[in-house]
Amino acid sequence: MKKHLIFDLDGTLIDSAPSILEGYDQAFKTTDTPLQVPLRSDVIGPPLIESLKILSGSDDDALLQALAEAFKQHYDSSGYLKSVVFSGVSELLQQLHGAGYQLYIATNKRLYPTEKIIRHLQWEPLFQDVFALDYFQPALSRKSDMIGRIVQDLALPVEECLYIGDRLEDGLAADAQQMDFVLVTWGYAADAAQKKPHWQSCTAVGDLPALIAGNQGIQS
Known part of the structure; x- marks a missing residue:
């Protein structure tokens, strides 16, 4: 039985595209840096520096740090x-929590704004813990390593865990730890066409509880 449900955040539980894209726009304007690719939701998901590399077309560390600080100043304060x-998600989390599932977040977003968002949404009582790449010291570089550390540090039986996310990276992170995975398609789902045959998918928030309850023997 799946007892531990690990959720991605952006594109899975919340639509953060408007706030993140606004933050990127502000960062590039305040540093007078030209954008090399359009500001679209498909740049959301990777860690901040990786997204800034794509948007700027540069590996220059000084530039990337300046952009990152400008982004953080806007996003962390108000963005x-x-x-x-997403519609129905708060009710979904309440339902799953009430049914006795242990809920967690595992996101590429930095821990500081993630925790601010969770407090703002009054979701703190619903989650056992909230994990980000920089939750760990030294910070991790890949989501697959984060999923592995969660399982290891909390001593969770992997067969009792289910990771739920909206991107190819999420599914591959679950696969790397031999964890079952559900791809949700109500968010960004930019990678939905690359869905692996052994992954399950869910197109509507209201369908997720039944799918989770039926996850007794999926093999990753």
Whole structure:
């Protein structure tokens, strides 16, 4: 039985695209840096520096750090407040928590704004813990390593865990730890066409509880 449900955040539980894209726009304008690719939701998901490399077309560390600081200044102070919960998600989390599932978040977003978002949404009582790449010291570089550390540090039986996310990276991170995975397609789902045959998918928030309850013998 799946007892431990690990959720991605952006594109899975919340639509953070408007707030993040606004933060990127502000960062590039305040540093007078030209964008090399359009600001679209498909740049959301990777860690901040990786996204800034794509948007700037540069590996220059000084430039990337300047962009990152400009982004953080806007997003961490007010931008995060514009994150929108996908319809039905708050009710979903309440339902799963009430049914006795242990809920966690594992996100590429930095821990500081993630925790601010969770407090703002009053979701703190629903989650056992919230994990980000920089939750760990030294910070991890890949989501697959984060999923592995969660399982290891909390001594969770992997067969009792289910990772739920909206991107190819999420599924591959679960696969790396031999964890079952559900790809949700109500968010960004930019990688949905690359869905692996052994992954399950869910197109509607309201369908997820039944799918989770039926996850007794999926093999990753």
